[in-house]
Amino acid sequence: MHDTCPFNPFVERIRIQEKIDAGEKTSALLSSLGDCKRKTPPLARTIIISTLKNQKKPVPEAFIEGIPKAELHIHIEGSLEPELMFEFARRNGLRLPFTSVDEVREAYEFADLQSFLQLYYQGVRVLVNERDFYDLTCAYLKKARSQNIRYSEMFFDPQAHTGRGIAFDTVIGGIHHAMLDAKQRLGISSKLVMCFLRDLSEESAIATLQQALPFKDWIVAVGLDSSEVGHPPEKFTKVFDKAREEGFLTVAHAGEEGPPEYVWQALDRLKVSRIDHGVRCIEDPDLTARLAADGIPLTVCPLSNVKLRVFESVEQHNLKQLLDHGLCVTINSDDPAYFGGYLTENFLAVQKALRLDRHDIYCLVRNSFQAAFLSPDEKQTFLDELDNYISQNQDK
Ligand code: ES4
Ligand code: ZN
Numbered sequence: 001m002h003d004t005c006p007f008n009p010f011v012e013r014i015r016i017q018e019k020i021d022a023g024e025k026t027s028a029l030l031s032s033l034g035d036c037k038r039k040t041p042p043l044a045r046t047i048i049i050s051t052l053k054n055q056k057k058p059v060p061e062a063f064i065e066g067i068p069k070a071e072l073h074i075h076i077e078g079s080l081e082p083e084l085m086f087e088f089a090r091r092n093g094l095r096l097p098f099t100s101v102d103e104v105r106e107a108y109e110f111a112d113l114q115s116f117l118q119l120y121y122q123g124v125r126v127l128v129n130e131r132d133f134y135d136l137t138c139a140y141l142k143k144a145r146s147q148n149i150r151y152s153e154m155f156f157d158p159q160a161h162t163g164r165g166i167a168f169d170t171v172i173g174g175i176h177h178a179m180l181d182a183k184q185r186l187g188i189s190s191k192l193v194m195c196f197l198r199d200l201s202e203e204s205a206i207a208t209l210q211q212a213l214p215f216k217d218w219i220v221a222v223g224l225d226s227s228e229v230g231h232p233p234e235k236f237t238k239v240f241d242k243a244r245e246e247g248f249l250t251v252a253h254a255g256e257e258g259p260p261e262y263v264w265q266a267l268d269r270l271k272v273s274r275i276d277h278g279v280r281c282i283e284d285p286d287l288t289a290r291l292a293a294d295g296i297p298l299t300v301c302p303l304s305n306v307k308l309r310v311f312e313s314v315e316q317h318n319l320k321q322l323l324d325h326g327l328c329v330t331i332n333s334d335d336p337a338y339f340g341g342y343l344t345e346n347f348l349a350v351q352k353a354l355r356l357d358r359h360d361i362y363c364l365v366r367n368s369f370q371a372a373f374l375s376p377d378e379k380q381t382f383l384d385e386l387d388n389y390i391s392q393n394q395d396k
Helices: 009-021 026-033 041-054 061-066 082-091 101-106 113-126 130-146 168-186 202-218 233-245 260-268 279-283 285-294 302-307 319-324 343-354 358-371 376-392
Strands: 069-075 149-156 189-197 221-225 249-254 274-277 298-300 329-331
Touching: 009 026, 009 041, 026 041, 026 376, 041 358, 041 376, 061 343, 061 358, 069 274, 069 329, 069 343, 069 358, 082 101, 082 113, 082 130, 130 149, 130 168, 149 168, 149 221, 149 376, 168 189, 168 202, 189 202, 202 233, 221 233, 233 249, 233 260, 249 260, 260 274, 260 279, 260 285, 274 279, 279 285, 279 298, 279 319, 298 319, 302 343, 319 329, 319 343, 319 358, 329 343, 329 358, 343 358, 358 376
Parallel strands: 069 149, 149 189, 189 221, 221 249, 249 274, 274 298, 298 329
Antiparallel strands: none
């Protein structure tokens, strides 16, 4: 160790900080570390963070577009673009209550979550055959790859399909095979999270979990979505207990429209690893402190929150406050075909409206890889890729 790394990292840290303060470039500093860069990653990261904090230049869009990202909150059915909706309706011999793609897009004005869900459940009816689920997933993963998403965890809603007579294996088969092909052809990694619809009964969720057991290896976690208010997490305590016994990780939508109490229940009753949305946690200081202390990530979806009127505008969004409270905030697209943007558009919107700097963007992206359901080694590979991007793009 000492043969290749003959310096004291503490002294080195001070020496490097002086150079950063004097304006030296990240790439020069990192290469001055030489071999020790790999052996002392925290030092390399200190350099990156300190130089990012020193950057006063505006954040170019290209920096955000190019940064390697992860997405942890995307409903695959919510990536159904109107063009594909028409295509699937045509090939399945179904009629849509719209005459054109433009007419569909014009209908995407929502008063709240419930008014969105009506259109969302109407949209999914064009998904009938395994090939529809395959094509839908391929289209999303291709788009994700084009935005430099390196890893995506996708929700799917089996009950939205089995409830209208589509077999569970048709749904998961199409999605899974698209994930395998996208990994091979595009190099994008992905995992699947199965959501229970909370406006249905716990018995229905239990039946869905049973149907999923033969496909256990294809699903990393279970979640809870759909109409939140009036359907508290505690309603699903038993099915989440069973899911954890079967080896699934757990997440839940909570604190999107629902009160902080629902976030407490998701943590204490459903034992979730992450909270989806969670933005209303800020109303309860004890809850905010708990989330920060336990490092529970929030998968925040800014454009979704504005479209569904959780916040009046992106400028009014509390994402920056959540970060300032020390929470592990991540940025996500939710239902990109309905909410006016995929992941990059979400980053661009918050960067502009909340004047985020490069360091904020770095932290948000880093949080997503840290919060992902990946092994420590897999995370490290992505984090190294992220750090390389930062050190190579600081002059842009
Ligand atoms: C959803 Cl934005 C949102 N919230 C809750 N459930 C959902 N399902 C699809 N999108
Ligand atoms: Zn969601």
